[in-house]
């Protein structure tokens with residue numbers, strides 16, 4: 485049986501980042517990923533500037549900038565009645581961009597492999613168990629693998645959390661639809677956050693030809709949001725959309741004795757503020773630092789406590805704005821009143837936007 489220091493379930497931004505740092509430190513690192521890469525994902529495709537320092541440490545910042553992407557110079561909020569509030573985003577080399585997940589996730593995936601991680605994609609993890617030496621046995625596809633440490637990086641519906649009886653009950657309050665469509669003429673270098681009676685829509689150019697279009701609503705009204713999008717963007721009724729739910733769920737504790745949860749598997753944030761990828765990258769890096777220390781024999785309890793503190797600190801000072809955003813998007817009519825008010829109080833919106841779109 486193959487023995488690994490660390491087995492990571494999921495090769496999204498959190499899993500691939502964790503794998504890259506673990507492999508770079510010389511750990512025998514395995515990643516098991518359900519999908520065949522490259523693959524798209526339900527996402528607004530926006531990279532918060534806070535991602536750049538982690539990408540630099542992965543030596544991926546230049547590759548990220550060289551890949552086709554959309555420049556985001558401003559965010560435009562549109563109220564239900566059509567009123568608009570416009571906020572400029574910080575300029576520069578490490579500004580907010582939009583990049584398709586098929587490209588971005590594949591950069592991370594490739595980097596992890598280059599650094600020595602063994603990646604098995606198109607392979608589903610269906611069962612996990614601990615053996616007598618407290619190692620994890622992971623049923624991945626047709627194979628059983630053994631690892632000292634297991635990482636759940638498998639997203640908001642984490643199989644690892646479910647199999648460990650840690651996954652919080654489903655909150656099927658909202659559902660998201662996402663697709664890429666031809667970029668409307670003169671769309672401009674902006675991300676649009678548009679409130680609609682049934683929910684909201686996010687729109688961002690991801691390259692010179694394509695627009696990322698996301699819709700977030702409740703199950704009974706999502707079909708009506710989709711019809712709105714079909715009318716507004718001339719999308720055929722049989723167009724294929726990607727979908728995901730839930731948009732919200734309670735967090736899972738990020739650290740257990742030899743089990744870590746990172747990215748969405750640990751905590752799902754409101755997509756409206758476009759920060760999930762940052763949390764995924766940074767939590768992947770923090771977990772890798774801790775795992776390397778444990779495998780090298782440093783004090784496990786101290787290391788776990790340090791990781792738990794750093795993981796909590798990553799969200800501190802950021803979560804309040806995410807909660808505010810969630811409260812706003814749950815009531816698009818009230819959010820629209822705020823957009824109207826913002827037209828007369830631009831400094832408040834500039835401040836709120838700056839709290840979200842900032843480098844760490």
Ligand SMILES: Cc1cc2nc3c(=O)[nH]c(=O)nc-3n(C[C@H](O)[C@H](O)[C@H](O)COP(=O)(O)OP(=O)(O)OC[C@H]3O[C@@H](n4cnc5c(N)ncnc54)[C@H](O)[C@@H]3O)c2cc1C
Pocket residue numbers: 493494495496497498499516517518519525526527528529530531532607608609610637638639640642643660661662698700728731746747748749755757758759760761762764
């Ligand atoms: C509508 C919407 C819009 C969003 N927009 C943005 C945005 O603009 N910017 C932003 O930063 N964030 C955004 N997010 C959030 C962002 O998409 C996530 O936070 C991010 O993808 C989390 O990365 P991750 O690596 O933790 O998980 P994921 O990206 O979900 O990766 C998990 C991986 O695990 C794999 N997997 C799952 N189960 C198994 C299994 N049993 N076996 C093997 N592999 C498995 C999956 O195939 C997947 O590749 C948005 C989210 C939504 C829903």
